[in-house]
Each structure stands twice: as structure tokens, then as C-alpha cells.
Amino acid sequence: MKSHNTNKIDYISKFKYWMLLPIVVLVVAIVFGAIWGFNLDYDFRNVTTFNVKFGTTVSQSEYKALETNLNTIMKEDGFADYRIDRVGEGAQNGLIVKIVNTDNKLDSQIDTLKSDIETKLYTMAQDSIESSVVINTSEKQDNIPSSIGQLVLLSSVAILCIIAFVFFYNWIRYNLVAGYTSSLALLGGLALHTALLLVTRIPLNLNFVVSYFVMTILSVLFATIINNSIKGTLKEDKFAKSSNADRVYYAVGKTKNILLIVTTMLIGLLLAIMFFGGLSFIYTILSIIVGIFVALFISTIFYTSLWSFWYKRAKDNRLKKRIEAENNKKDKKQDDKVLV
Amino acid sequence: MKKKRAIRNYVLASIFIVLTLVLTFVSFPVVGTNYNFLGLGNLQLGLELGGGVKNTYDLEVADWYKGSKENAYKTAVDRVQYLLNQDFADAKVYLNSDDKITIEVPATSINSNYVVGFLEMKSEKGADAEVKVSGQDIESVKYMLSGTTHGVYIEFNKEGKQKFADLTETVSNSSDQTMYIYMNKDYDNPFSTPKVTEKNDYGYTFISGAGITDKKSGQSYARKLESALIGVNMSTELDDIEVGAVFGDYTRLGMTIVTIALIVASIILAYILFKQLGLVSCLSVLFALMVSVIISACVDLQVTFAGWLGFLFGYVLNFALHMYYLYVIKKEYAMGKKFLVSFTSGYRGALFNILDTLLIVTGGMLLMLIVPSSAIRMFTFNYLITLAGTAFTSLWLNKVFAVDYTAFNLKNEKKVNFVREENVDEIA
Numbered sequence: 001m002k003s004h005n006t007n008k009i010d011y012i013s014k015f016k017y018w019m020l021l022p023i024v025v026l027v028v029a030i031v032f033g034a035i036w037g038f039n040l041d042y043d044f045r046n047v048t049t050f051n052v053k054f055g056t057t058v059s060q061s062e063y064k065a066l067e068t069n070l071n072t073i074m075k076e077d078g079f080a081d082y083r084i085d086r087v088g089e090g091a092q093n094g095l096i097v098k099i100v101n102t103d104n105k106l107d108s109q110i111d112t113l114k115s116d117i118e119t120k121l122y123t124m125a126q127d128s129i130e131s132s133v134v135i136n137t138s139e140k141q142d143n144i145p146s147s148i149g150q151l152v153l154l155s156s157v158a159i160l161c162i163i164a165f166v167f168f169y170n171w172i173r174y175n176l177v178a179g180y181t182s183s184l185a186l187l188g189g190l191a192l193h194t195a196l197l198l199v200t201r202i203p204l205n206l207n208f209v210v211s212y213f214v215m216t217i218l219s220v221l222f223a224t225i226i227n228n229s230i231k232g233t234l235k236e237d238k239f240a241k242s243s244n245a246d247r248v249y250y251a252v253g254k255t256k257n258i259l260l261i262v263t264t265m266l267i268g269l270l271l272a273i274m275f276f277g278g279l280s281f282i283y284t285i286l287s288i289i290v291g292i293f294v295a296l297f298i299s300t301i302f303y304t305s306l307w308s309f310w311y312k313r314a315k316d317n318r319l320k321k322r323i324e325a326e327n328n329k330k331d332k333k334q335d336d337k338v339l340v
Numbered sequence: 341m342k343k344k345r346a347i348r349n350y351v352l353a354s355i356f357i358v359l360t361l362v363l364t365f366v367s368f369p370v371v372g373t374n375y376n377f378l379g380l381g382n383l384q385l386g387l388e389l390g391g392g393v394k395n396t397y398d399l400e401v402a403d404w405y406k407g408s409k410e411n412a413y414k415t416a417v418d419r420v421q422y423l424l425n426q427d428f429a430d431a432k433v434y435l436n437s438d439d440k441i442t443i444e445v446p447a448t449s450i451n452s453n454y455v456v457g458f459l460e461m462k463s464e465k466g467a468d469a470e471v472k473v474s475g476q477d478i479e480s481v482k483y484m485l486s487g488t489t490h491g492v493y494i495e496f497n498k499e500g501k502q503k504f505a506d507l508t509e510t511v512s513n514s515s516d517q518t519m520y521i522y523m524n525k526d527y528d529n530p531f532s533t534p535k536v537t538e539k540n541d542y543g544y545t546f547i548s549g550a551g552i553t554d555k556k557s558g559q560s561y562a563r564k565l566e567s568a569l570i571g572v573n574m575s576t577e578l579d580d581i582e583v584g585a586v587f588g589d590y591t592r593l594g595m596t597i598v599t600i601a602l603i604v605a606s607i608i609l610a611y612i613l614f615k616q617l618g619l620v621s622c623l624s625v626l627f628a629l630m631v632s633v634i635i636s637a638c639v640d641l642q643v644t645f646a647g648w649l650g651f652l653f654g655y656v657l658n659f660a661l662h663m664y665y666l667y668v669i670k671k672e673y674a675m676g677k678k679f680l681v682s683f684t685s686g687y688r689g690a691l692f693n694i695l696d697t698l699l700i701v702t703g704g705m706l707l708m709l710i711v712p713s714s715a716i717r718m719f720t721f722n723y724l725i726t727l728a729g730t731a732f733t734s735l736w737l738n739k740v741f742a743v744d745y746t747a748f749n750l751k752n753e754k755k756v757n758f759v760r761e762e763n764v765d766e767i768a
Contacts, residue, residue: 087391087585138581141396142436151713158710165703173696207715210646214653217704221657224700225664228693257667261609262660269602269652276594281587281645 012245015305022192022297029195041203041283042083044145048101048110051087052117053094055134063093065128069121070095077113079106083279101142110140146206155209159190159216166220174227177311182223185303189219193294197287207284215291221262222299225255230307243323244308244316252300263296346744350620353627353741360630363637377637385446386430386644386718389592391585392446395576399439402458402571404476409439416441416456416572423454423563429642429721430714441574446642450580453560457524457575459531459568463510465520467527472507473500475568482566483558484546490558491548492565505541512536523564524575531564587645595648602652603629606659614666617756620745621662624738628658628729635725647718654726661697661734665690669742673758676767680746687739694734702727 011018052070067084074082074097081100099110114137121135163183171179193215197204229251233239239247267289274285308316367382384390401412417433420443424431431454432444443450461473477500484493496504511519523531534547552558585591606625610618632654641647669686677685705720749755760766 086590087583141442143434146434151711154711155713158707161707161710162704165707166700169700169703206713207646209711209713210649210715210719213708213711213716213719217701217708220704221697221701224696225693228696232689254667254671257613258660258664261663262656265602265606265609265656265659266653268605269598269656272598272601273591273594276587276591276598281591 010245010249011301012248012305012308015309018301018305022188022195022302025192025199026195029198032198032201036201038198039201039203040148041205041280042098042100043206043280044148044204045100046102046104046145047098047143048104048106048140049096049098049143050110050114050140051094051096051138052121053136053138054131055136056093056131058093058129058131058133062125062129062131062133065125066121066133067095069124070097070117072124073116073120074113077109077116079109079113085279104142114140151206151209155212159186159212162216162220163187166223170223170227174231175311177307178227178230181306181310182220182227182303184306185223185298186216186219188302189215189294189298192298193291196290196294200286200290202286202290203283204287205280205283207280208287210284211287211291214288215295218262218266218292218295219299219303222259222295223303225258226251226299226304229254230304241319243320244311245320248304248308252304256300259296259300263292266292342744342747346747349740349744350623353623353737357623357626357630360633364633383636384640384642385585385592386642386647387428387432387444387446387583387585388430388587388645389585389643390446391583392431392444393449393580394442394444394583395450395578395580396436396440396442397455397574397576399441400458400573400575402475402573404474405571412570412572413439413441415570416574419456419567419570420454420574423456423567425714426560426563429647429718430644444583452524452526453564455524455574456567456570456572457526458522458571458573459565460522460525461504461507462520462522463507463514465530467525469520472510473503475571476500477503478565478569480566481562481569483555483562485555485558486546486548489548490552490554491546492552492558492562493544493546494565495544501541501543504543504545505539508536508541509539512538523568525573591645595645599648599652602655606655610659610663613663613757614670615755615757616749617666617669617742617745618663620741621666621738624733624741625655625659625662627737628726628733629655631729631732632726635728636722639725641722641725642718644714644718646715647722650719650722651726653719654723654730657697657701658726658730658734661694661730662738664693665734665738666742668693670756670758673753674761674764676760676764678766679751679753679758683739683743683746691735698727698731698734 052066054066058066063086067086070084074084079099083098085096085098087094087096099106101107101110117137118135122129122133125133163186166186167179167183169179170182190212193212197208197211226248230247233242233247233250239250242250270285270289270292274282363377367377369376399413399416401409405412413435417435420433420441421431424433424443424445428445428447431446433441435441443454445454459475459478460471462469463472464470473496477496479495479497479500481492481494484491507519511517517535517537518533519536520530521532521534532547534549547561552561603626607619607622610622610625612618614621632651636651665686668690669682672682672686672689673679702724705723708716708720745756753759
């Protein structure tokens with residue numbers, strides 16, 4: 001039987017090997033999760049914040065000098081889990097200091113730190129500063145950690161609704177197998193994305209749900225593009241004697257450029273913007289990039305393999321056996337010719 | 341004739357793009373209306389990009405509140421967030437320790453309408469006067485248009501009905517016939533001082549005047565009064581403090597550079613893939629982008645980082661759909677169709693795929709709105725802004741421009757990067 005895609009990577013027959021990758025990630029994630037749980041960022045922890053104000057506009061190099069010296073003071077005062085972000089414009093230029101302060105145990109230490117900053121920071125950085133900087137610190141503020149429960153609950157409801165929507169849409173537009181396979185693939189994508197977030201230890205802030213939705217929407221988008229291409233093969237005569245796997249290879253081959261364009265452009269723009277913001281910003285972008293890779297893997301490998309296994313299974317198995325037998329016969333004939 | 345039409349279409353689209361590009365940088369009042377058109381460059385920035393002000397308030401729970409203090413505080417946070425969401429894309433409210441709540445808004449001051457507080461109706465002026473009706477006595481509050489008068493309809497519960505009847509009786513018999521309504525325990529500035537001339541025992545009342553001039557002010561007034569029903573008061577002695585943008589100039593600059601780079605990269609990519617046909621398709625993509633820019637300006641969009649991501653996601657999706665159509669044409673040509681025929685048969689092949697993609701992505705995006713996250717809301721909202729332009733151009737304009745292109749090139753496959761498959765002859 002002639003294959004319609006000469007450049008195919010035969011991933012469907014090696015499905016079980018491909019699945020080793022997510023299974024290993026899932027196992028490692030379960031271990032990591034049991035030991036350390038999710039790596040929650042400052043949004044979900046008890047954090048004390050205060051501003052260090054400069055009282056004037058400072059240049060980039062002055063900003064850097066003040067940041068470096070503030071870091072030195074923080075370390076000298078014994079702080080390890082903290083974050084410094086730039087904040088403000090013009091005369092409001094300054095730094096925002098966030099310190100993890102579980103059960104407010106560090107309150108007195110933070111008061112000492114504030115007075116150290118006011119007395120030492122300018123002196124330490126003055127060689128690199130030309131602007132008339134006057135260091136002041138604002139009142140400290142304790143932020144109660146945001147509740148992750150409601151966010152996770154409503155996100156789960158939304159994603160389940162999307163899965164149901166995708167199931168019915170694919171069922172009506174394509175076939176029942178496409179419906180439940182795409183829903184199952186989405187569930188697999190959610191599990192894999194969660195596992196990767198656990199394994200990579202990317203800190204999760206309030207925006208982490210965006211990565212789940214980007215993953216979900218892209219998986220749905222990619223699966224739809226592939227589904228349309230597969231649908232074409234179900235009607236065309238030239239595919240009448242093709243196995244499901246061959247149809248899938250043809251469909252993926254036909255659409256791979258579009259999938260790669262979308263993926264490359266999105267990752268490219270995320271990487272380009274990643275270094276223009278603070279740490280929380282970088283963590284959000286990283287989790288979205290992980291989601292994009294998961295979407296690509298799930299929709300091209302996982303979803304299409306499942307579809308090829310389950311769509312008119314009995315008929316496909318018969319066809320595969322016949323193709324195999326014909327191929328064996330052909331091989332045998334070729335061997336005969338060599339012997340003669 | 342065909343050539344003339346093609347040139348006309350390209351020129352019209354180009355003029356539209358250039359005009360919209362100009363509108364991106366200018367703002368002006370629309371003649372004959374109160375509406376100010378704000379160009380994209382002058383749109384309001386969200387908190388994380390443009391900064392704003394914040395204030396911290398002390399919380400007090402009413403004696404009549406049934407439930408724990410924690411519950412009351414949580415309800416207050418939810419209510420304030422709801423009030424802020426009416427006007428801002430990414431305003432924040434969060435609880436601090438020691439019974440305090442902080443509000444951050446991308447504005448120059450915090451309007452008192454965003455603050456929940458006790459409602460006190462009194463027959464006499466001042467802090468010491470007895471509270472006759474409070475939030476616990478009210479069943480519901482809503483904006484209402486009575487004839488041509490905008491106002492607020494207040495319905496009392498069973499106990500409230502009697503209390504309000506007694507209050508109106510007392511006030512109507514007093515010398516100045518003025519009822520004093522206080523909010524947030526601000527006894528120096530009454531929230532409202534309606535005149536009462538007779539006893540009201542209907543169990544409801546309608547307040548008009550008091551600065552309620554239109555539907556918007558009426559709704560705002562109603563929301564403020566409705567906030568009193570939760571039984572939590574917020575008050576502060578502090579002035580609003582300016583907060584700088586967390587992302588600031590640096591990130592804004594990055595966003596501008598990345599947006600321009602993405603547009604340039606997509607044009608280069610289209611040219612590499614389909615040469616002249618790719619450039620023609622980019623005209624359609626840019627047309628859609630400019631439609632989105634105009635819509636953004638018309639809805640006075642607030643610029644946030646998540647919103648910007650949603651906008652770019654919409655752009656990338658539209659670009660991919662445009663390229664998809666060209667891929668299908670290329671495939672049709674490779675399989676033996678004539679140059680011109682491949683454009684129309686390719687459209688038939690791509691149409692339902694594009695439609696499916698738009699429907700399923702938009703459906704999924706709308707379902708995402710269930711999540712109470714401003715990032716998700718802005719991401720979705722901005723994507724939806726691009727949807728009109730995407731649908732119009734990917735489903736129709738791209739095809740028109742591509743077919744127009746055949747007026748200039750009917751057979752030169754090298755100019756569009758098409759290749760016929762080996763051993764395939766042209767289908768007659």
C-alpha cells in the first residue's frame with residue numbers, strides 16, 4: 001500500500017515509547033509534589049513589602065548601583081528569601097522590596113533593615129550616583145496570601161466546560177472518536193502541564209492560570225486544524241485503502257508548517273518580552289512557554305495517535321494486516337528475484 | 341479591467357491602513373458629541389504599566405452582621421473588586437493584616453464610590469443623631485428610570501418598612517423636612533439630603549436628584565448604596581499614595597519593540613514562504629490589525645500586559661489563518677490544478693477549516709471568562725477585539741486580494757514560491 005507521506009516520522013507505531021516521556025515526567029512530578037508540593041510564588045505567601053524611594057529621577061546606571069548595594073545590605077542583615085523590583089517614574093523612582101515573612105516572625109528584623117537602608121544605602125552607592133538622591137523608606141505593609149483555592153476551582157470549572165464544548169463540537173463536526181479523543185487529549189495535556197510545572201519548579205503566581213488556558217486553547221486550535229485535514233482524507237478516494245495512521249501522517253504533514261509558524265511566533269515573542277519585566281513576569285512567561293510545548297506535543301503526537309488507534313478500530317486492524325501481508329509478499333518476491 | 345479592480349482594491353486597503361496608522365497617534369473630540377477619540381498611543385494604561393494610587397482602609401463590621409469577621413472581610417474584598425471592575429481592567433484590592441484593606445487603582449485618586457461602608461438614615465444631622473434605618477433594613481437597591489427621571493429604587497424588608505415609615509413621618513413633621521443619609525460614617529459630608537414631605541409606608545422609596553443626572557450616575561449611586569447591605573465599613577485618615585508602575589517604561593518600551601518586530605517578522609516570513617503572494621496577504625493581515633486598533637480606541641481600552649498578549653495572540657492567529665489559505669492553494673497547485681483554479685478551489689478547501697478554528701477558539705475563550713482573574717479577562721477581551729478583523733479578512737479579504745493578484749501573474753510559479761509535484765501533470 002502506498003503511503004501518502006514520504007517524509008513521515010512513524011511515531012504512531014512507536015507510541016508506547018513516545019509515552020515514556022510524559023509517564024516519566026508524571027512519576028517525577030508525583031514524587032516532587034509529595035515532597036515539596038507546588039513552588040508557590042509571593043502572591044500565595046505571607047509577604048511584607050516596603051518602598052525605598054530615591055526622591056528624584058535616576059539613570060539606569062544609578063538604578064543598577066542602588067539595586068546592587070541594596071542587595072548587599074539585605075544579605076548583610078541576614079535576608080535570603082526576598083525580591084527587589086524597580087518601581088515608579090520621575091521623582092517617584094525607587095525600589096520595592098518584598099520579603100517572605102511567614103507568621104510575621106521577621107517584623108523586628110525588617111524594622112532594622114529599613115533603618116540600615118536609610119543610613120547606609122546612599123553612602124555605599126554614592127560613588128556611582130550623580131543625581132541628588134535622598135533615600136527614604138515607606139511604611140511596611142503585610143500582604144495576606146491570596147487564596148489559590150477559588151482560583152483553581154473556577155479555572156477547573158472553566159477548563160471542564162471547554163473540554164465539554166470541544167467534545168460536542170468535534171463530535172458534531174467530525175466524528176465521535178474525534179470528540180472523546182480530543183477531550184481525553186486535553187485532560188492529558190492538563191496533567192502533563194501540571195507535572196512539568198511541578199518538575200521544573202517554576203514559581204506559580206496569580207497569573208499561572210493563563211498558561212493553562214494558553215495550553216488548552218492552543219491544543220484545541222491545533223487539534224481542529226489537524227481534524228479538518230484528517231476529515232478530508234476520510235472522503236477522498238485515494239485514501240480508501242489507507243490505514244488511520246497513514247491518514248494522520250498525511251494530515252500532520254499537510255498542517256505542520258502552520259502549527260510550527262504559530263508555535264515559533266508565540267514562543268519568539270514571549271522570549272523577546274521576557275527580559276523586559278521583573279521576576280514574577282519571567283515566571284509567568286516561562287509557564288506559558290511550557291504550556292505551548294505541551295499543546296504541540298499533545299495535539300500532534302498524543303491526540304493523533306489515539307485517534308488512529310480508535311477510529312473504526314476493527315476495520316483499521318483488518319486493513320493494517322492486509323497491508324502488512326502485501327508488504328511481506330512484496331519483500332518475498334524481491335528476495336526471490338535476488339536468488340534467481 | 342481585472343487589473344484595474346485589483347489596483348483599486350490594493351490602493352483602498354493601503355489608504356485605510358495609512359489613515360488608521362495616523363489615527364493611532366492622534367486624539368480629538370468627535371464633533372457633535374461628548375466623545376473624545378483617544379488614539380492607541382493615548383489609551384489609559386493599567387496599574388502595572390502606568391502606575392496609579394493606593395490607600396489602606398480600616399475595616400469595621402456592623403453589629404447586625406451575622407457571621408464571622410473573616411467572612412465579612414472577604415465579602416468586602418469581593419464587593420470592592422466588583423465595584424473596581426466596573427471602571428478598571430486591573431485595579432487591585434487585598435486584605436492586610438490588622439483588619440485593614442488596601443485598594444490600588446490606575447487613576448490619580450480613589451473615588452469614594454469604590455469604598456463600601458455603613459448606610460445610616462437619620463432624621464437629624466450629625467454623628468450623634470440616632471440611626472433610624474441602616475443597611476440591615478434594606479432588601480434591595482437598583483437603578484430605575486421613572487418616566488424621564490433617573491433615580492435609585494430602594495426596597496425595604498419587613499422591619500425596614502416600619503422603620504422607614506417612622507423615619508419619614510418624623511422627618512416630614514420636622515421644620516426643615518430633610519432626611520440625612522450618611523455613608524462610610526462621613527458625618528461632615530452627607531451622602532444625600534432628600535426632602536420628605538409625607539410619611540412613606542409603602543416599603544420602598546425612589547431617590548432622584550442628588551447628582552443623578554443619567555443612567556451611569558444612577559447605576560453608580562445604586563451600587564454605592566447596595567454596598568451598604570454587606571455590613572462592613574471602610575474608613576481612612578490617610579491620603580492616597582502614588583504607586584509607580586511595576587513594569588514601567590522599560591516594559592512598555594519592550595512591548596512596543598516586540599510588537600513592531602512581530603509585525604515585521606511576519607511580513608518577512610510571509611515573503612519567504614510565498615514571495616509576492618505573501619506580501620499581498622500581509623496587506624490583508626495589516627488591514628485586520630488596523631480594524632482592531634480602531635475598535636480598541638473606540639472602546640477606550642485600558643492597556644495591560646495580559647491584554648497586550650491577547651491582542652498579539654489574535655494577530656498571530658490571523659496571520660496563521662492567512663498563511664493557511666495560501667498553503668492550501670499551494671497544495672492544490674502542486675497536485676495539478678491550474679494556477680488560477682487553485683486559488684478558488686483552495687478557498688473552498690480552507691474556508692471550513694478557518695471557520696472551525698475561529699469558532700472553537702472563540703468558544704473556548706468565552707468560557708475562560710468564568711475565571712475571576714483580571715489577567716484572563718483582559719487576555720480574552722483583547723482577543724475578542726481582534727476577532728472582527730480576523731473573521732473579515734481571513735474568511736474573505738485574503739481571498740479577494742489573492743485572486744486579485746492573478747491579474748498580474750497568471751503562470752509564474754516562481755514569483756509565489758509554488759512548485760508542481762513530481763510526475764504530476766496539469767489537470768485540464
